[in-house]
Structure formats: structure tokens, C-alpha cells
Amino acid sequence: MDSQITLRVDGAAHPLAVDTRTTLLDALRERLRITSPKKGCDHGQCGACTVLLDGRRVNSCLVLAVTVGDAEVTTSDGLAVDDVPHALHRSFVEHDAFQCGYCTPGQVCSAAGILAEARAGWPSAVTPDVAADTVELTDDEIRERMSGNLCRCAAYANIVPAVADVARAEGVRR
Ligand code: FES
Ligand code: FES
Structure with missing residues (x-):
């Protein structure tokens, strides 16, 4: 079953319809083509997919996209401000x-x-x-x-x- 959500990533809002089983990692990489979070294990064991959710780090492969709500997702790309590296x-x-x-x-x-x-x-x-x-x-x-x-x-x-x-x-x- 698809759900309509809006993901706020690195300061931009992205409306999209996702299968309720879609992880945040897959929504970022496969749907939004935001590829700095990487898929290593897809099981919460390697940390390659780490992003910040309202400033707190999470393994995005363990988070369902439909549960993100209004939280701000920050990837490594988003830590840079106006293209100035963090x-x-x-x-x-x-x-x-x-x-x-x-x-x-x-x-x-x-x-x-x-x-x-x-x-x-x-x-x-x-x-x-x-x-x-x-x-x-x-x-x-x-x-x-x-x-x-x-x-x-x-x-x-x-x-x-x-x-x-x-x-x-x-x-x-x-
Ligand atoms: S891909 Fe390894 S912890 Fe998420
Ligand atoms: S896995 Fe190659 S730099 Fe860390």
C-alpha cells in the first residue's frame, strides 16, 4: 500500500508516494536520488547509511520513510552550508x-x-x-x-x- 509523504531533506521538501515498507535509505537513494547515505549491510550493522534526524543520528536503513513525519533529515551533503564544507x-x-x-x-x-x-x-x-x-x-x-x-x-x-x-x-x- 502506498502512502503520500513529504520528506524534508537538507533543507528541501520532497513530496512522494511510497510503499509503507520503504526504508528512509531506499526513499533517499532510489526515489530521490540523494546518494550520499550509502547501503552497506541494510541491517543496521555498518553505519554507512547514517543520517541525522532532527540532529540525532540514525541508521536510515532501519527507519521506515513513513515514520519520519516532519523531522528534518540531514545527510553529509546537507552539513555543508552554501557549498562550504563542514x-x-x-x-x-x-x-x-x-x-x-x-x-x-x-x-x-x-x-x-x-x-x-x-x-x-x-x-x-x-x-x-x-x-x-x-x-x-x-x-x-x-x-x-x-x-x-x-x-x-x-x-x-x-x-x-x-x-x-x-x-x-x-x-x-x-
Ligand atoms: S546500511 Fe548498514 S547500517 Fe544501514
Ligand atoms: S570503507 Fe573505505 S574509507 Fe571506509
Whole structure:
């Protein structure tokens, strides 16, 4: 059965009719031709499809498009403003934090998500003081929080400093 929905993606509204079983990832890629979110596993295991939903990161392969409602979908492309790359985009380039680049849009969206989580003081499994108001994005915190984003090229050694530099610039790391 088809449903009429409007997806708000990277600042633009896209009306479309979708089968109610369509995932957000498939709606973005196959219907709207927005291809920066990648399909790796289609099972919530690799993070290649990560986007932000009202600023919170989700695996878009696990979200049904009909459940998105009015939430703003932000892809890695949408993190750029007026074609000016986001600080995370620049840092990934400066740190050579990718090889094939397939996982990179998901890594960047996830990194944007963890910066917001740290600012909000959300603890992770490795946070020493879960009652603290803020969280410092140490290397351990970055590794733990980014652990849902796999990189088959194993660029992890450069992804961590790429995220750390932006965390420092945003005041969530010393
Ligand atoms: S494609 Fe969504 S987590 Fe792998
Ligand atoms: S850069 Fe190739 S999968 Fe991560």
C-alpha cells in the first residue's frame, strides 16, 4: 500500500508516494536520488547509511520513510552550508581519514551526532562520570561512540584524530 509523504531533506521538501515498507535509505537513494547515505549491510550493522534526524543520528536503513513525519533529515551533503564544507568534511580531508570513501558520509554524520551528544552531556559506555553535565570527547569516547560505523578500509587511525580536532575546536575536548 502506498502512502503520500513529504520528506524534508537538507533543507528541501520532497513530496512522494511510497510503499509503507520503504526504508528512509531506499526513499533517499532510489526515489530521490540523494546518494550520499550509502547501503552497506541494510541491517543496521555498518553505519554507512547514517543520517541525522532532527540532529540525532540514525541508521536510515532501519527507519521506515513513513515514520519520519516532519523531522528534518540531514545527510553529509546537507552539513555543508552554501557549498562550504563542514568542519568535519575539512578535517577528514586534512587527516586523510578515508580510502575508498564509501563509509565516509556515514562517518561524518555520525561524528556530527557525537559532537551534539557530547555538548548535551550524554554519557557513553566509557564515560567515567555519567552524572557530569558535559562529556569530553577523548579518543576512547570517539572510538566507543563511532563503533557503529565500520570502515572496511580500516581508516580508523585517521578518523579518530579527524573527529578529535573538530571536538577541540568546538570545546568538547581539551
Ligand atoms: S546500511 Fe544501514 S547500517 Fe548498514
Ligand atoms: S574509507 Fe573505505 S570503507 Fe571506509
